[in-house]
Amino acid sequence: MTTVLVAGATGSLGRQVVEKLLDRGADVRALVRPASVDELAAHPNLTPCVGDLADGADALARHLDGVEVVVSAVQGGPEVIIDGQRALLRAAEGAGVHRMVPSDFSINLHGYGYGVNVLSDLRRVFADEFATSSVARTSVAIGAFPEYFLGAVHEVLDPAASTFSLWGEGTRPIDVTTIPDTAAHTAAIALDPKTAGREVHVVGQRLSMLELRDEVEAASGRRWELVRKGTLRDLREEVARRRFTASTMFQCVALQAQVAMFDGTGSLRDVRNADYPDVVPTSVAAYLADRGAAHFTPPDTTWGRDEWPTAL
Structure with missing residues (x-):
C-alpha cells in the first residue's frame, strides 16, 4: 500500500484527490489546518495531519515519515506556491520521500516564457527547486477547469x-478538464512510479x-x-x-x-490519457x-x- 500525503486536502481539488487515492487503495495522510480537521470524512486509511505549510520544514517533517509520494493541491500567492511548497519539499527530502506532485494543475506551463502569467511564473520558480532535490517532480497539466x-x-x-x-x-x-476528472487523473498519476521526473498532460x-x-x-x-x-x-x-x-x-x-x-x-502536449484508461x-x-x-x-x-x- 502506497502512503501519500496530500497538502490542501480540504480544498475543492484536494478533497477529491484524497477520495480518489483512497478508492485506489492508498494510505492517505491529509495535511489540514486545525479548523479544517472536521471537514475530513472518516476512513480507515485516512489520517489527519494537523499543520500548515507556513509552519516550516522542521514542523512538517513529523508528518512525512514513511510517506512515498506528496501531492500538493494548495493555492495562493508566492508565500504558498514558492515558500510553502519549498518547506514541504525540504521536509520531504529529509524523510526520504520519492516523488512530489506540486500544485500546477494548469495549462502547459512551459509553452511560453516568463511575464505572460504571474501564477505560471510562481509555479516555474518552484519547479526549479527540484533541480538539486532528491525528490522527483511529477507535474500534472490539465488545461483549464x-x-x-x-x-x-x-x-x-x-x-x-x-x-x-x-x-x-x-x-x-x-x-x-473538470475538477473531479483532474482529481481522478492525479490519483492515478501519483500512484504510477513511471511518472517520476515527468510532465504528465491529461485532458x-x-x-x-x-x-x-x-x-x-x-x-x-x-x-x-x-x-x-x-x-x-x-x-x-x-x-x-x-x-x-x-x-x-x-x-x-x-x-x-x-x-x-x-x-x-x-x-497541452503529448497527452497521456491512454496511460490511465480507467479514468x-x-x-x-x-x-x-x-x-x-x-x-x-x-x-x-x-x-x-x-x-x-x-x-x-
Whole structure:
C-alpha cells in the first residue's frame, strides 16, 4: 500500500484527490489546518495531519515519515506556491520521500516564457527547486477547469445578460478538464512510479470557444449572444492595462491565462490519457447538464476581485 500525503486536502481539488487515492487503495495522510480537521470524512486509511505549510520544514517533517509520494493541491500567492511548497519539499527530502506532485494543475506551463502569467511564473520558480532535490517532480497539466473558466473570474459567461464573450477568432482548440476528472487523473498519476521526473498532460476535452458556446446554448436551451471583445493583440493590451491599474493580481490573472490558451502556447502536449484508461473524462456537455448548469443563472453572491475564486 502506497502512503501519500496530500497538502490542501480540504480544498475543492484536494478533497477529491484524497477520495480518489483512497478508492485506489492508498494510505492517505491529509495535511489540514486545525479548523479544517472536521471537514475530513472518516476512513480507515485516512489520517489527519494537523499543520500548515507556513509552519516550516522542521514542523512538517513529523508528518512525512514513511510517506512515498506528496501531492500538493494548495493555492495562493508566492508565500504558498514558492515558500510553502519549498518547506514541504525540504521536509520531504529529509524523510526520504520519492516523488512530489506540486500544485500546477494548469495549462502547459512551459509553452511560453516568463511575464505572460504571474501564477505560471510562481509555479516555474518552484519547479526549479527540484533541480538539486532528491525528490522527483511529477507535474500534472490539465488545461483549464470549466468550473473556473465559465465562472465570473474569466468573464466569458454573463448569465444576467446572456452573453458569451471571447477574444480572437475563437476557432483554436482549448483544453478543459473538470475538477473531479483532474482529481481522478492525479490519483492515478501519483500512484504510477513511471511518472517520476515527468510532465504528465491529461485532458477532459478539447474544443474551440465557438464550440464551447454551442455546448452552452444546447445545455441551457437558450441563446447566448456572442460578444467579440477584440483580437489577441487587444487581449494582451488589456492585460497590460490591468497590470498597471488593478489593485490586486486577481483582476488580471484570468486574462493572462487566456492569452496562452487562445494563442496556442499553453496547449497541452503529448497527452497521456491512454496511460490511465480507467479514468473516463467528463464531456463538457455532461458537465453542463449536471453541476455546470449553475453557470446559467446569476450567482447569489458576487465574487470579490481581491480574493481567490471558489469553484462550483
